[in-house]
Amino acid sequence: MGFFDSLFAGKRSTPASSVTFHLDQAAHMYEDGNIGLEATTLDITPDSKRVAVIGLNGAGKTTLLKLLDGALAATSGTVRIEADGTAYDPAVKRDLKHVEDLVGRVRREEIPNAYYKAASIREAIDLPLKKHKVPESERQAIIGNLFAHFDLASVAREPASALDSEKRHLLAIAAALSFSPAAIVADEPTKGLDEVASARVAKALFSYDKQVMFATHDTDLIVRPEYAIGRVLxxxxxxxxxxxxxxEAVDFYTDLVRSKYEAAKGDRA
Ligand SMILES: Nc1ncnc2c1ncn2[C@@H]1O[C@H](COP(=O)(O)OP(=O)(O)OP(=O)(O)O)[C@@H](O)[C@H]1O
Structure with a gap:
């Protein structure tokens, strides 16, 4: 059990350290009839510690990630999220609570809107923990360690609106980790950052000992050996x-993009 998980050991009866995701013919159709994801069968086990999802705009990456973290329910087929021998169905309200504890979410909109209302980013992270009755000493330890890891200590007393884009991305990841989930689902965690900031955010995210499933358009990032991305969808x-x-995934994707580009050129000719 890691340091953060040990802090939560008294709060949660089973602080799971890993999760397995099972999609069995899972599909999602939005209310307006748009297909988000066609029937998909796949398992993501804890040995795939870092899984990247790449694809063109509108391909279905976000929909897939939201099926994994329970933000969207499958409209056909099933999704099961398993931890410590118990399988949870995110479409069932009672199970969804467990899934939300197990899987932290980092959205491309970066930090939650509520964070902008807090006097400081420290307070923004502290409030939800306080609401969940995490004792003060534990909250201090959690926030202190997260802010140290994500290089946020120097701006802890600043309001969210004072942060630059890189720090906001880092804060979004720290926020997702504050309840010590077993895994993180991150939708474009480096979106809109320059190369230097992007590398710093990726380093902070991947040097943290958690399962991470993430979408990206950055094909350079996923092949870098230091990030140890094991699997790409x-x-x-x-x-x-x-x-x-x-x-191999990047080669496949490059060919795919090239063939689409050629097809589009042919259509225009
Ligand atoms: N809320 C929604 N209502 C209706 N259709 C949606 C909704 N969200 C996404 N879609 C559609 O579902 C399909 C998959 O979208 P999704 O956002 O999952 O793709 P993506 O690969 O994440 O795209 P991007 O890289 O542009 O973010 C697209 O055709 C999109 O238009």
Missing amino acids: VVDDHRVVFDGVPR
């Missing part, structure tokens, strides 16, 4: 069309 036209190691 390529999503195209609402389907997972490739599932494998980073280098």
Whole structure:
């Protein structure tokens, strides 16, 4: 059990340290009839510690991630999230609570809107913990360690509105980790950052000992050996069309993009 998990040991009866995701013919159709993801069957086990999801705009990456973290329910097929021998169905309200504890969410909108209302980012992270009756000494330890890891200590007393984009991305990840989830689902955690900031955010995220499933358009990032991305899913036209190691996934994706580009050129000719 890691340091953060040990802090929560008294709060949660089973502070799971890993989760397995099972999708069995899981699909999502939005209310307006748009297909988010076609029927998809895949397992993500704890040995796939870091899983990247790549694909063109509108391919279905966000929909897939939201099925994994329970933000969206499958409209057909099933999603099961398993921890410590118990399988949870995020479509069931009681189970969804457990899923929300197990899987932290980092959204591309970065930090939650509520964070802007707090006097400081320290208070923004502290309030939800306080609401969950985490004792003061534990809250201080959690926030102190997260802020040290994510290089936020120097701006702890600043309001969220004073942070630059890199720090906001880091804060979004720290916020997702504050309740010590077993895994993190991150939708484009480095979106909109320059190369230097992007590398710093990726380093902070991947040097943290958690399972991470994340979407990205940054194909350089996923092949960097220091980030140890073990598995990449390529999503195209609402389907997972490739599932494998980073280098092969990037080659596959590059060919896919090229063929689409050529087809579009042909259409224009
Ligand atoms: N709230 C929604 N209502 C209706 N259709 C949606 C909604 N969200 C997404 N879609 C549609 O579902 C499909 C998959 O979208 P999704 O956002 O999952 O793709 P994505 O790969 O994450 O795209 P991007 O890289 O542009 O963020 C697209 O056709 C999109 O238009």
